[in-house]
Amino acid sequence: MVERRKPIKVNEAVTRVMRYAKQGSVKFVPIEESYGEFLADDLIADHPVPPFDRSPYDGFAIRSSDTVNASSQAPLSFKVVGEIGAGSVFNGTVGPMETVRIMTGAQIPEGCDAVIMFELVKELAGGEWIQLKRPLESGDNISFAGEDTEKGEVLVKKGTYINPGIVALLATFGYKQVPVSVKPKVGVIATGSELLDVDEDLQPGKIRNSNAYMVLSQIKRAGGEAIYFGQFSDDFETCFNQVKNALEQVDFLITTGGVSVGDYDYLPAIYEKLGANVLFNKVGMRPGSVTTISELDGQLLFGLSGNPSACYVGFELFTRPIIRTYLHSVHPTLKKAEATLGTDFPKPNPFDRFVRGYLSFETGKLVATPVGLDKSNVVSTLGRANALIVLPGGTKGYENGMQVSVLLLEDQEGDTLESFFSPNINDRRSRRNGE
Amino acid sequence: MVERRKPIKVNEAVTRVMRYAKQGSVKFVPIEESYGEFLADDLIADHPVPPFDRSPYDGFAIRSSDTVNASSQAPLSFKVVGEIGAGSVFNGTVGPMETVRIMTGAQIPEGCDAVIMFELVKELAGGEWIQLKRPLESGDNISFAGEDTEKGEVLVKKGTYINPGIVALLATFGYKQVPVSVKPKVGVIATGSELLDVDEDLQPGKIRNSNAYMVLSQIKRAGGEAIYFGQFSDDFETCFNQVKNALEQVDFLITTGGVSVGDYDYLPAIYEKLGANVLFNKVGMRPGSVTTISELDGQLLFGLSGNPSACYVGFELFTRPIIRTYLHSVHPTLKKAEATLGTDFPKPNPFDRFVRGYLSFETGKLVATPVGLDKSNVVSTLGRANALIVLPGGTKGYENGMQVSVLLLEDQEGDTLESFFSPNINDRRSRRNGE
Incomplete structure (x- = not known):
């Protein structure tokens, strides 16, 4: 009666989603508006720098x-x-x-x-x-033509986030109009009859809808244009039409909630009625194991969990790389680094865990500490998280002082899929132990 | 004939500027627009979380x-x-x-x-x-009321950058309208008769104006509203009137160039005619030693250098903390961390150096490497910099592998002034050596 789902590994899930990644188009914006956009073409030096021999001083x-x-x-x-x-x-x-x-x-x-x-x-x-009162040598205090940059040099690769230094380069090389990536339109529909809107008073059994606003912000941080379609009604036909209608207006659609195997979880039935191809509906991860992603004629539907942190993690693992690829980045995933774990996680878990953490820099080392209990419904600690601590599943727990991988949430540089998939220290340890 | 200026230390210069720091006002924006703003009031839980005992599963x-x-x-x-x-x-x-x-x-x-x-x-x-088929214990699979957050708890301090996790909190606690800090209006005037605008063709002896667009972007990154007043004319009276006029329209004014002791450097004379109080006009730092900051009836005028990287560094050290304080942050400076130096700097320098660098994470450690030659006119490497490497002045050079301080350029968390001023490893080393 209850559907049994077979979980797949996180890397396999990302791979299945990324098969449907596509790049968006290019538009031109005035240089004054280019900060914070993503370069859609290589930035090339149109002249040497300096353009002539010049004096660096008065x-x-x-x-x-x-x-x-x-x-x-x-x-x-x-x-x-x-x-x-x-x-x-x-x-x-x-x-x-x-x-x-x-x-x-x-x-x-x-x-x-x-x-x-x-x-x-x-x-x-x-x-x-x-x-x-002193002799000079030939070349003293001269900046020579081309000593900084030669004409034709590629200075910044396309897909790069435009920071103030890159804006300086764009100005130097005459980019009055800057080619930037058009942002993908990413729609959000919230489901859950327990959800109140943010301005409603609390009622017995209900909670305010935080996922929708959170995901809208995550879309913006990732570089997308966020469009909110509101909350689902409880009626299946209405829900179905809301999804169908939203799909026509966006590049990708995110739903939050409704993907479990509970009686009020309409999404699986909606995918079926749409004729969407479900890429997976169970991932071997905590939180977010019920994350369900499907595609319809190449258009991706992200069915994120209704639990705030599961929703948060699902977005960063699966939706973010799709958005960044659309923006022409070849570093679409969150940046991965290694850090010292700042606490014990004694309880083993067969699933890979992504624990919200705070990454700090202590005397030259990266230290990652969970920002709170890693309950999937804990919302109050999400604000302090700047990293996800990756604890691969297995038969052993983790101890304070171990080296673990972390994914940086506020970084704009990203990582390649190859680097994202590369085994981290704990995977290597596990494999050595024959797990 | 040529004015001799006495350099002051960087910390002293920051202290003099920060005496004129002030906080801006508060406005309310819909929660959908709060991402990326700065919270202007503490975020307080208006109810316990969860608000009732609830089931975390179906x-x-x-x-x-x-x-x-x-x-x-x-x-x-x-x-x-x-x-x-x-x-x-x-x-x-x-x-x-x-x-x-x-x-x-x-x-x-x-x-x-x-x-x-x-x-x-x-x-x-x-x-x-x-x-x-199994016994349960009391409390199994129950999320208890208030186990996450108690009513009245301060969850996020005012002045904090609003990330997606904080947006989730704002929604949870009913902030349909969010109190955010009003951005300061920061004006920019570029000086230098060698400057072409970005859309002009190169001419002998001239370069395109990159500083203005760079600084406009730095203002946005720091959280300010950037207003560009264009380039100075060569006529003193016109220049003076441009500055006077701009001051009336902004909270702070930045000029780039014109602060050296060269014959075409009008800014010192403009400060004098305005009756502005010059806080300093020489700082013991490279690049950016000519950075000149003055105030007129409490309004700050930042005279940044015309050299791109000197201008860049001057902004991040002196203007950024003023902007962040205006936004109610108590962490107004760039975040400071320690890192391993990835290269040699054999040549000693009496001035503190701020070298544009790339901070990478290598097997759990922070490693800082310069992104190019540290010439103050090198623009092509600015785009890759994500940190400033701090090399305190002294009689010795620096070697690959030493621990140094770095300032993180893309971080949104910042640091307190106290932490920013705290001596780093090299200062401590220098003091031990009696320098």
Whole structure:
């Protein structure tokens, strides 16, 4: 009577979902609006940097060969024959024992091959002459053309999150309009007759709907455009039509709740009536084992659990990489790192656990500590979590001080699928032990 | 003729700026728009969580005292007297050898003190009876009222960046409208006659203006509202009026360039004519030693360097904590951590250096490596930087493998001023060596 489901491994589940990953289109936005978007094309240098030999300081441009004999005992005098503000150029060639006053960033004048800073010379005759007390070498205080970047160099790969440094690069190379990835439209429908809306007063047996607002925020953090379709009604036909209607308006659809084997869990029946292909409906993970993902003509439906943390984890493991791939990233998953476990988890669990944790940096080391009891219904600790602690399933528990993998929730860099799938220290340990 | 400036230490400079820090006002936004904002008031639980004893699974609610003698050899039968969907309640009391079908999240009915999962019972007579093969203890599979959170508890402090987990909390506790910090208006004026706008073709001696767009993005990352006033003209009176006009429209004003001692550096004269109080005009740091900050009737003017990385560092050290304080954060500075240095810096420098670096996590340790040559005019590496490597000034260089402090650029959590100022490992080492 009750359906028995066979769990699959998390990596297998991610692999099945990622078969339906696709890339979105490209649009152009003004550079002022590019921060926080995802680059949709490689960023290429349209000129060398610096574009010409220039002065990195305010000072005097000079011929180094004229300075060989300069010393404190025998300072040499140079005639100031001109001055160059940043952005202007010196017309003509600087001759022997001549110098030109030059501002930071200005082009080195013809004939000169070194610059000396203002502070290191003495000006004479109201600035008509300067006195130099040390020899200069050719190239002293010159930023050479192309020493930073050569023309045509790929400086940032497409799919990268645009941070302020990348905005500086876009400006330097003339990207007035920036090619960015169009965000996928991700719909959210909440299910659960126990759910009150956020502005309703509490009633016996009911709780306020937190999953929907949480997932809408997770979509934004992942780089998607979040669209909320509201809560399901209790009537099957209405539910079915809500899902069908939402699917037409979005790239991906998320439902929260309704995927267990309980009597009020309509999603399996809705998938069936839609003719959707269920990729899996049970994953060997805690929380979130009932996560159910299906596809209809290539369009993904994410059936996330109704438990807040199961919902949270399901999104980050399965939906986030789909959104990031749509944004042209080749690092679609959460960034994975290794950390020292800051507590004991003595109870073994056959399923892989993803424990909400706080990753801290202690004297140069990563330390991961759970932010609270890892009950799947605990909501109050979710705000402090900045990482998921990965505890692979097996016959043994975990101890304080062990090395474990963590997935970084607030990182924008991500990881490749290959790196995400690579066995972590505990898997390797388990395999050595023949588990 | 050339002004000699006396450098002050970075911590002293930050302290002088922070004397003028002030907090902004509060506004309310719908919960759907709260992600990425900063909480302007403590988040308080308006009810216990869970609000009632509830079932964490789909199953059957039961009186544990009735189950003492259940075993595989002698299964016990219970009559199913009702069912409770999530969100509905059972009216009446469950009696001896009776049970009620219960959905995940539903309230435990009167009389029951345990739940058994669907999968672990056998249903008989079309669901009218169930058969139980094991005893239950009182409290088995029950989430008790208040076990997660007590009413009145402060769950998140004001000034905190609102992440998806915090959005879930806001929904749970009925924050349909969320108190968030009003963003400060931060103006930007770019100076430098060598600057072309981003859409102009390169010209001899000129470069495109990258600082302005970079700083506009840094303002957004820090949580401010960025307003661009364009580039300065070359005429002093016009410049002066541009600054004066901009000051009236913003909370803080940033200028890039024009703060050196060069002949075209108007900012010092503008500060003088405005009657602004210059807090400092030379900091013992590289890059960014010419960073000049002044205040006029308590309003801060940040005179950042015209060099891209000096400008970048100056913003993160001095402007960011002012913006975050305005947003009510008590962790206004960049987050500080310790890391292993991934390269040599053999050349000693009397000034503290802030080297753009990439912080990676390698087998549980933080490793910081510069993203390129640390020339102050290098722009191409800025995009890869996710940290500033702090190398305190002194008479010795640094070696690969040493422990150094790093400041995390993409982190949203921040640090207290006290923690930011605390001596790092190298300072401690330097002091031991009597430097």
